Amino acid sequence: MSEESAPEAGEAAAVSDRAARERLLYLRSSIDNLDAALVHLLAERFKCTQQVGELKARHSLPPADPAREAAQIERLRTLAADARLDPAFAEKFLNFIISEVVRHHRAIAEGTHEAPGTPTDG
Amino acid sequence: MSEESAPEAGEAAAVSDRAARERLLYLRSSIDNLDAALVHLLAERFKCTQQVGELKARHSLPPADPAREAAQIERLRTLAADARLDPAFAEKFLNFIISEVVRHHRAIAEGTHEAPGTPTDG
Numbered sequence: 230m231s232e233e234s235a236p237e238a239g240e241a242a243a244v245s246d247r248a249a250r251e252r253l254l255y256l257r258s259s260i261d262n263l264d265a266a267l268v269h270l271l272a273e274r275f276k277c278t279q280q281v282g283e284l285k286a287r288h289s290l291p292p293a294d295p296a297r298e299a300a301q302i303e304r305l306r307t308l309a310a311d312a313r314l315d316p317a318f319a320e321k322f323l324n325f326i327i328s329e330v331v332r333h334h335r336a337i338a339e340g341t342h343e344a345p346g347t348p349t350d351g
Numbered sequence: 352m353s354e355e356s357a358p359e360a361g362e363a364a365a366v367s368d369r370a371a372r373e374r375l376l377y378l379r380s381s382i383d384n385l386d387a388a389l390v391h392l393l394a395e396r397f398k399c400t401q402q403v404g405e406l407k408a409r410h411s412l413p414p415a416d417p418a419r420e421a422a423q424i425e426r427l428r429t430l431a432a433d434a435r436l437d438p439a440f441a442e443k444f445l446n447f448i449i450s451e452v453v454r455h456h457r458a459i460a461e462g463t464h465e466a467p468g469t470p471t472d473g
Binding site: 245246249252253256257259260261263264265266267268269270271272273274275276277278280281284285287288297301304305308309312313314318319322323325329 | 367368371374375378379381382383385386387388389390391392393394395396397398399400402403406407409410419423426427430431434435436440441444445447451
């Protein structure tokens with residue numbers, strides 16, 4: 230194995246053209262930076278929704294809120310289109326996050342919540 | 352309908368306690384800000400992976416790269432734990448994004464890709 234076949238490089242090591250290999254590693258380092266930013270923003274978002282969940286539990290509000298979710302989806306679709314991101318993907322992404330949040334809210338309401346960001350089923 | 356029952360407010364309008372209602376709206380405005388940031392980072396991430404896809408297609412590399420993906424998952428789990436985000440959720444999130452990216456890469460390799468961020472099947 231060459232020094233370039235570390236797991237981080239993945240198949241970049243298999244690109245025979247040096248310029249292309251360097252370009253691939255360059256792009257992947259940007260992707261890694263963006264992923265770190267995404268994870269930290271998600272952590273912050275769950276801190277907010279954790280507080281919303283506790284507030285909802287205290288005021289006996291249901292974990293899901295269809296009117297709010299519809300407004301969020303519409304807004305994110307518009308933002309996505311402006312950013313040249315597929316609006317359908319933005320909607321799928323928000324639904325993915327919301328389903329996790331609703332699961333957290335249910336756990337809080339049922340008093341089974343362990344810690345912020347720790348879903349009960351894994 | 353009161354002026355506070357706009358769709359954006361969702362069930363916030365149903366919270367009878369004024370302080371709690373204001374707190375809920377405050378938290379939701381933070382969530383909306385974070386979502387806008389997330390969408391823009393995702394748009395930037397897909398710009399990078401679009402270029403990776405084109406590079407892979409030119410060099411006949413497969414759309415998926417298991418070694419790279421395993422390294423990314425391990426790294427994100429560690430970052431998530433540091434940020435107090437459930438590592439299992441971070442992994443699910445990355446898999447969600449990667450499956451979209453691989454779909455884009457397949458479309459590029461097959462020459463059916465329409466535009467950055469526009470998956471072929473919606």
